[in-house]
Amino acid sequence: xxxxxxxxxxxxxxxxxxxxxxxxxxxxxxxxxxxxxxxxxxxxxxxxxxxxxxxxxxxxxxxxxxxxxxxxxxxxxxxxxxxxxxxxxxxxxxxxxxxxxxxxxxxxxxxxxxxxxxxxxxxxxxxxxxxxxxx
Amino acid sequence: xxxxxxxxxxxxxxxxxxxxxxxxxxxxxxxxxxxxxxxxxxxxxxxxxxxxxxxxxxxxxxxxxxxxxxxxxxxxxxxxxxxxxxxxxxxxxxxxxxxxxxxxxxxxxxxxxxxxxxxxxxxxxxxxxxxxxxxxxxxxxxxxxxxxxx
Numbered sequence: 001x002x003x004x005x006x007x008x009x010x011x012x013x014x015x016x017x018x019x020x021x022x023x024x025x026x027x028x029x030x031x032x033x034x035x036x037x038x039x040x041x042x043x044x045x046x047x048x049x050x051x052x053x054x055x056x057x058x059x060x061x062x063x064x065x066x067x068x069x070x071x072x073x074x075x076x077x078x079x080x081x082x083x084x085x086x087x088x089x090x091x092x093x094x095x096x097x098x099x100x101x102x103x104x105x106x107x108x109x110x111x112x113x114x115x116x117x118x119x120x121x122x123x124x125x126x127x128x129x130x131x132x133x134x135x
Numbered sequence: 136x137x138x139x140x141x142x143x144x145x146x147x148x149x150x151x152x153x154x155x156x157x158x159x160x161x162x163x164x165x166x167x168x169x170x171x172x173x174x175x176x177x178x179x180x181x182x183x184x185x186x187x188x189x190x191x192x193x194x195x196x197x198x199x200x201x202x203x204x205x206x207x208x209x210x211x212x213x214x215x216x217x218x219x220x221x222x223x224x225x226x227x228x229x230x231x232x233x234x235x236x237x238x239x240x241x242x243x244x245x246x247x248x249x250x251x252x253x254x255x256x257x258x259x260x261x262x263x264x265x266x267x268x269x270x271x272x273x274x275x276x277x278x279x280x281x282x283x284x285x
Contacts, residue, residue, distance in 0.1 A: 055268075057251055058251050058252035058253060058267065058268050059267070060251070062250070062251055068250050068251045069250070072251075115252060116248070116250075119248040119249075119254065119268075122246075122254065122271050122275070123246045123247060123248045123254055125275060126246045126254070126274060126275060127246060129278045129279060130243060130244075130245065130278060132160075133164070135160065
């Protein structure tokens with residue numbers, strides 16, 4: 001049941017994302033140059049960049065959790081700032097900077113928690129299967 | 136479990152027949168174990184070559200383009216690539232867990248999550264190996280197939 005639900009959620013998310021991107025591109029190509037369409041594409045690019053960095057860092061054998069966390073956080077923060085700057089997501093005043101950092105911390109926290117949660121879940125699932133196979 | 140061995144020179148090849156009313160998990164493990172006896176690999180030693188049965192291999196690793204068998208307390212080199220072993224052993228308890236390692240899940244004791252999207256596998260001899268994110272699903276399917284194959 002849980003597996004089926006996860007499968008459906010993944011499928012719905014994929015289809016929804018593809019539909020939004022296709023509609024955005026179609027609108028832009030048809031001359032509807034609304035800034036919200038650009039924002040959607042920027043957000044899509046940001047998500048791809050985050051996923052690419054996670055995949056890349058997963059290939060590097062870091063010596064400690066601290067080094068990994070510092071490198072990971074720094075790169076993610078840099079990417080967020082680049083997108084914020086070029087996409088004019090936020091105003092670059094002190095309050096804007098603090099707000100963007102706050103937003104970044106929330107997004108970073110959610111993504112990190114999600115990855116850590118799924119990995120822990122995988123480990124528990126594998127260990128349970130190993131135990132039941134041994135019985 | 137009753138064990139009967141018929142020894143006769145008329146048999147040209149050893150054959151194992153299991154008679155049972157139901158195939159349970161333990162019997163399934165025994166069958167998997169027996170199936171691994173069909174795989175024997177040639178390994179390089181200092182003096183020449185030797186034959187290594189698959190069930191004795193804990194994992195197969197590739198370093199700088201060279202492939203090695205890791206047994207409980209021995210390491211042998213071999214000429215085949217990791218890819219060739221992966222193909223040959225796809226119906227056994229072996230599964231690829233990273234770009235350069237194939238693990239015999241029969242010796243997998245437990246896994247622990249690490250921080251950078253990897254799992255750490257602990258083998259029954261205490262050795263630790265890294266499972267990369269890309270291969271976690273493979274490992275789950277392989278372990279699940281132990282049961283499903285029953």
